[in-house]
Amino acid sequence: MADMNRALSEWRGEILHLVRQRPEEHSPFEAGKTPVPVSGKVIGARELELMTEAVLDAWLTTGRFNDRFEKALGEYLNVRHVLTVNSGSSANLLALAALTSPELGERAIRPGDEVITPAANFPTTIAPILQIGAVPVFVDIELSTWNADIALLEQALSPRTKAVVLAHSLGNPFDAAAVKRFCEQHGLWFVEDACDALGATLGGRHVGTFGDFGTLSCYPAHHVTMGEGGALYTNDAALARLARSFRDWGRHCHCRTGQDNACGHRFDGQYGELPQGYDHKYVYSHVGYNLKITDIQAACGAAQMERLPFFVKARRENWRFLRARLDACPWLEFESELPGAEASWFGFPILLKENAPGTRLELLRHLDAHKIGTRLLFAGNAVRQPFLQGQRFRVASELSNTGIVMNRGFWIGVFPGLTEEMLDYAAQTLLDYFKGKA
Ligand SMILES: Cc1ncc(COP(=O)(O)O)c(C=O)c1O
Structure with a gap:
C-alpha cells in the first residue's frame, strides 16, 4: 500500500513538473495581420x-x-x-x-x-x-x-x-x-x-x-x-x-x-x-x-484569481491608454465614471457622434478589414430583438438613449492579452478612418 501511494505521488509529481515547464507563447505583432480581438482568455x-x-x-x-x-x-x-x-x-x-x-x-x-x-x-x-x-x-x-x-x-x-x-x-x-x-x-x-x-x-x-x-x-x-x-x-x-x-x-x-x-x-x-x-x-x-x-x-478559476489584481490593473491601464490616444478625435464620445466609482473595464465603449462623417457600419467594416475586433452593446434595444416578440413586457420610459447606443455605439478590446503596440494600432486605425472624410 505504502509503495503504491509512493508510486502514485511520484507519477503525479512528474506530470505536474512537466506542466509547470510549459514555455510561454509569444508571436510578434504584425499590424493588419495579427488580430486585435475584443476579448480573450489569458491563461498559462x-x-x-x-x-x-x-x-x-x-x-x-x-x-x-x-x-x-x-x-x-x-x-x-x-x-x-x-x-x-x-x-x-x-x-x-x-x-x-x-x-x-x-x-x-x-x-x-x-x-x-x-x-x-x-x-x-x-x-x-x-x-x-x-x-x-x-x-x-x-x-x-x-x-x-x-x-x-x-x-x-x-x-x-x-x-x-x-x-x-x-x-x-x-x-x-x-x-x-x-x-x-x-x-x-x-x-x-x-x-x-x-x-x-x-x-x-x-x-x-x-x-x-x-x-x-x-x-x-x-x-x-x-x-x-x-x-x-x-x-x-x-x-x-x-x-x-x-x-x-x-x-x-x-x-x-x-x-x-x-x-x-x-x-x-x-x-x-x-x-x-x-x-x-x-x-x-x-x-x-x-x-x-x-x-x-x-x-x-474551478481549478482554472482558482489560478485566475491569483492574477486578478493584475488583470484589473491591465484593463484600467489599457482603457486609459485608448482614452488618451483618441481624446482629440472630434467625432467620438467616451464614457465617464461616476464620482467615487472605479470601473474594471470589460471593453472600451465608443459612441460615434451624430454629425460624424461616415456611418458606424462603415467604420466597423474599416476596423474589421484591419483585423480589429469590435462589438456592440449586446442586444441593443432588446425590445426590438426577435426573442422578445410575443413575450409580455412593459416599456416604462422613452428608450431614446438606448436607440442612440444601438445605432451609434460599439466597443473595442482592453483585455490584458493586448499589448501597447496592438492598442496603439487599434487607435490609429480608428483615427485614420476619419482622415480626409471631414
Ligand atoms: C452583462 C452580462 N450578463 C450576463 C452575461 C452572461 O454570461 P455567460 O456568457 O457566462 O452566460 C454576460 C456575458 O457576456 C454579460 O455581459
Whole structure:
C-alpha cells in the first residue's frame, strides 16, 4: 500500500513538473495581420497546473478547487456566500429563481410580477425574468455610462414591482448604493449583474455586493475565466441557502457534494407527504436545476484569481491608454465614471457622434478589414430583438438613449492579452478612418 501511494505521488509529481515547464507563447505583432480581438482568455502554466491537478484527483464534480475558488472570490469581494455556477447566465437565472421561493412569503416573485431592467442589456440578464414568469419593465440608459438611468426607476414602479435587475455594463459602475436605497424604500429585491465588472468599485466597495445578489461570468471573455462558469454571491445567509437549493436540484438537504448526514438528522424528518424518516438527501423543497461546475473548471478559476489584481490593473491601464490616444478625435464620445466609482473595464465603449462623417457600419467594416475586433452593446434595444416578440413586457420610459447606443455605439478590446503596440494600432486605425472624410 505504502509503495503504491509512493508510486502514485511520484507519477503525479512528474506530470505536474512537466506542466509547470510549459514555455510561454509569444508571436510578434504584425499590424493588419495579427488580430486585435475584443476579448480573450489569458491563461498559462499555472492554470494548466491546477487543472491537471484536478484531472489527476479525478473527483470531477465540485470539490477542493471549487472550495478554493469560492473562498478566493469571497475574500476578494468581501462577501460572505459565494456559489459557483456553470455560467453568468445561470447566475442570473439562479438569483431570480431563488427569489421565487415560497419561503419568501409575500416578497416572493410570482408569475405576472414586474422586474425593472434597462432595455439595453445582455439577453440573459432579461431572459431569467421571463423564465420565472415575471414581466420585464424596461427603462432607458444614460449616455455617459450606458447603464440604466436610475432617475427613471420611480416612474417604472407599479403595485406589481418586485425587483430591480441592473448590469454594470462593460465594467463601469452605476450608482448601486442609490439603487439599494430605492429598493429598500419600496421593498424590492435588487440583483446586480456584475458579470462584466469584476474588480469595479463604488466608494471602495465592490459592485455586486450592494444588491441582494451579485452575479459573475467566467466565460473566456471575462475578467477571470473557467471556460464556462460563473458565480452568484450574497451577504444574506437565508438567500444563499435558497440559491444553493435551486442550484442543486431543488434539494432541501444542505450536505456538500460527497457528504452524508452533516446535520445528523438524515433519517429523522417528516417532509411534505413523504413517509416519516424519508432520506433527507432526497427531499426537494424547490423546482430546481443542476447548475454546478466541475472541479477542473474551478481549478482554472482558482489560478485566475491569483492574477486578478493584475488583470484589473491591465484593463484600467489599457482603457486609459485608448482614452488618451483618441481624446482629440472630434467625432467620438467616451464614457465617464461616476464620482467615487472605479470601473474594471470589460471593453472600451465608443459612441460615434451624430454629425460624424461616415456611418458606424462603415467604420466597423474599416476596423474589421484591419483585423480589429469590435462589438456592440449586446442586444441593443432588446425590445426590438426577435426573442422578445410575443413575450409580455412593459416599456416604462422613452428608450431614446438606448436607440442612440444601438445605432451609434460599439466597443473595442482592453483585455490584458493586448499589448501597447496592438492598442496603439487599434487607435490609429480608428483615427485614420476619419482622415480626409471631414
Ligand atoms: C452583462 C452580462 N450578463 C450576463 C452575461 C452572461 O454570461 P455567460 O456568457 O457566462 O452566460 C454576460 C456575458 O457576456 C454579460 O455581459
